[in-house]
Amino acid sequence: AQSVTQPDIHITVxxxxxxxxxxxxxxxxxxxxxWYVQSPGQGLQLLLKYFSGDTLVQGIKGFEAxxxxxxxxxxxxxxxxxxxxxxxYFCAWAGSYQLTFGKxxxxxVIP
Amino acid sequence: DAGITQSPRxxxxxTGTPVTLRCHQTENHRYMYWYRQDPGHGxxxxxxxxxxxxxxxxxxxxxxxxxxxxxxxxxxxxESATSSQxxxxxxAISDERDSGYTFGSGTRLTVV
Numbered sequence: 001a002q003s004v005t006q007p008d009i010h011i012t013v014x015x016x017x018x019x020x021x022x023x024x025x026x027x028x029x030x031x032x033x034x035w036y037v038q039s040p041g042q043g044l045q046l047l048l049k050y051f052s053g054d055t056l057v058q059g060i061k062g063f064e065a066x067x068x069x070x071x072x073x074x075x076x077x078x079x080x081x082x083x084x085x086x087x088x089y090f091c092a093w094a095g096s097y098q099l100t101f102g103k104x105x106x107x108x109v110i111p
Numbered sequence: 112d113a114g115i116t117q118s119p120r121x122x123x124x125x126t127g128t129p130v131t132l133r134c135h136q137t138e139n140h141r142y143m144y145w146y147r148q149d150p151g152h153g154x155x156x157x158x159x160x161x162x163x164x165x166x167x168x169x170x171x172x173x174x175x176x177x178x179x180x181x182x183x184x185x186x187x188x189x190e191s192a193t194s195s196q197x198x199x200x201x202x203a204i205s206d207e208r209d210s211g212y213t214f215g216s217g218t219r220l221t222v223v
Contacts, residue, residue: 034211043201043214044154090153098144098169099203099212103153 002027004093006102013081014110021076021105023091032094033074035065038104039087047089050074061085083109114138117202117215124222130189132218134202136182142205143185144212145169145177147198154201160185192222 005024013019025031032051036044048059055067065076074091086109091102115136124130134143142161146154146169156169158177166177174196176188189196199219203212 036214043216044203044212045214046211049211094210098156098159100156101154103151 002031002093002095002100004033004091004100004102006089006091006105008105009103010106010108012108012110015083016080019076019078019081019085019107021089021091021107023074023076023102024072025074025091025093026072027093027095030069033065033067034092034094034099035059035063035074035076036090036092036101037061037087038090044090047076081107081109083111085109115202115204115213115215117200117218119218120216121219122221124192124220126193126222127191130192130220130222132187132200132202132220134185134187134204134215136185136204138204138206138213139182140204140206140213141182142207143179144203144205145175145185145187146201146203147171147196148201148217149198157187157200189220192220194222196220197222 003026034049035047038044047063048057050057050067057065088104088106090104092099118133144159145157148154155171160166160179178186199217201217202215205212
């Protein structure tokens with residue numbers, strides 16, 4: 001079955017350090033892929049999406065993601081993390097009529 | 112988020128009682144979704160709608176029903192609430208089948 005996997009449940013980084021959150025997908029064709037962020041007690045906000053074309057996608061809040069077909073990956077990156085980036089991040093895959101989400105990666109930021 | 116509201120935001124109910132959660136949108140989007148979020152499970156799809164009176168089941172639909180009599184409203188009903196349905200429920204909307212969703216702020220439901 002098609003799915004997305006986020007291998008890391010919890011990641012801690014220092015403020016100012018770089019960040020990479022991993023996402024792997026299982027799907028034969030080129031998938032539609034998304035990254036969402038959820039702050040505590042809030043709904044989910046779309047960071048970026050990939051449909052086709054350029055494999056490096058720019059999003060909001062300084063985030064980017066790179067689609068790598070050979071590795072079945074869509075990893076989220078940010079060059080310098082801010083304390084306000086502490087949140088939970090979800091990768092998602094768009095199938096027929098629905099998004100299927102990974103289980104999320106919680107990001108903690110050390111001052 | 113602007114354009115999508117969920118009500119109530121919080122609810123405590125007793126086991127065996129019926130509960131209805133409401134999702135209202137002002138974006139005129141065709142697609143509407145109900146997800147539940149639980150620790151360790153991420154978000155799981157309960158039901159979705161692809162038009163007025165057109166709905167279908169998601170991954171975890173047992174114990175839930177939905178209705179969509181108008182474009183702007185999508186109701187989720189727990190016919191007889193159980194403790195396993197204690198969760199945070201999110202509504203989402205989209206204008207195209209494979210586009211990104213806009214999420215509501217969620218409803219925290221506790222069944223005691």
